[in-house]
Amino acid sequence: MAMAVGGSKGGPSHDINVTPLIDVLLVLIIIFMVIQPLHPSGLKALVPQPNHQKSQPQHNDPTIVVQVLDNGVLKINQTPVTWDTLGPQLANIYKTRAQKVLFVKGDDDIPFALIAHAIDVAKGVDPSIMVGILTPKMQAGK
Amino acid sequence: MAWHRPSVPVTSDINVTPLVDVMLVLLIIFMVITPLMQHGVNVQLAQAVNTVMLPGADKDDAVIVAVSHDGHLYLGNDMVTADQITEGVEKAIAQKLDKTVYVKVDKQAQFAAVAGVVDDIRDAGVDNIALETQKIDKMDLPPSAYGMQ
Numbered sequence: 006m007a008m009a010v011g012g013s014k015g016g017p018s019h020d021i022n023v024t025p026l027i028d029v030l031l032v033l034i035i036i037f038m039v040i041q042p043l044h045p046s047g048l049k050a051l052v053p054q055p056n057h058q059k060s061q062p063q064h065n066d067p068t069i070v071v072q073v074l075d076n077g078v079l080k081i082n083q084t085p086v087t088w089d090t091l092g093p094q095l096a097n098i099y100k101t102r103a104q105k106v107l108f109v110k111g112d113d114d115i116p117f118a119l120i121a122h123a124i125d126v127a128k129g130v131d132p133s134i135m136v137g138i139l140t141p142k143m144q145a146g147k
Numbered sequence: 148m149a150w151h152r153p154s155v156p157v158t159s160d161i162n163v164t165p166l167v168d169v170m171l172v173l174l175i176i177f178m179v180i181t182p183l184m185q186h187g188v189n190v191q192l193a194q195a196v197n198t199v200m201l202p203g204a205d206k207d208d209a210v211i212v213a214v215s216h217d218g219h220l221y222l223g224n225d226m227v228t229a230d231q232i233t234e235g236v237e238k239a240i241a242q243k244l245d246k247t248v249y250v251k252v253d254k255q256a257q258f259a260a261v262a263g264v265v266d267d268i269r270d271a272g273v274d275n276i277a278l279e280t281q282k283i284d285k286m287d288l289p290p291s292a293y294g295m296q
Binding site for chain 1: 163164166167170171173174177178181193194195196197198199200201202204205214247249252253254255256257258259261262263265266268269272273274275276277278279280281282286
């Protein structure tokens, strides 16, 4: 490829200026390379299997169930709380507990984002809290 | 060679054509690979702050169940019905050591649909699920955005 760039004669250059093209390509490559390492992240949850004739070891701590109800009510067991006080309340409850298990359940038409948010708050209180999703079927003991 | 012909001056420019070639090929490779890297169907994930990394969800044989915003269910990339989930998951985890099932739920999906899927997965003998969420640094959308107090 002859690279006659003006030269001594001072004539016009025949070559296309590829520098902007390379600039654009480099930026595109960098964008695609950055998008790649978006690794999935998430919240781990338990779905305990039903006990088959196996009696659970009795412990005194009652199970904690966070309920997200469709009229905008949030409850820890039977105590109504708000989204702002959910974290501190849970922190208070789990401060003294050895078995950090929490169940989350919601009304049927609650968007999943709120369930995820409730789990998120619990994990924020203590990442070692094991969160289970309580479904109506599970609650019936099946 | 150039120095035998004094009329043609020595070029001082770098020949960028091979560079452009390589760049174009790299670009095409990345463009093709990026959509393929994603496992399962694409749903709008809920946002969460206190997430953990789920390296297992990136594996080729990861069992991924997705729930779309209108309640449709997907096992991997295939749309399935609720009663196919249990069987499909059972088959998928039979040979695996890590029996975690990755659940991708659209943030607008109703809890009833999620509960149904969780029940179906549980029936397959799975103890651990991982709810995939989008990692954010700070919760910017208050729960009131969903009509909650």
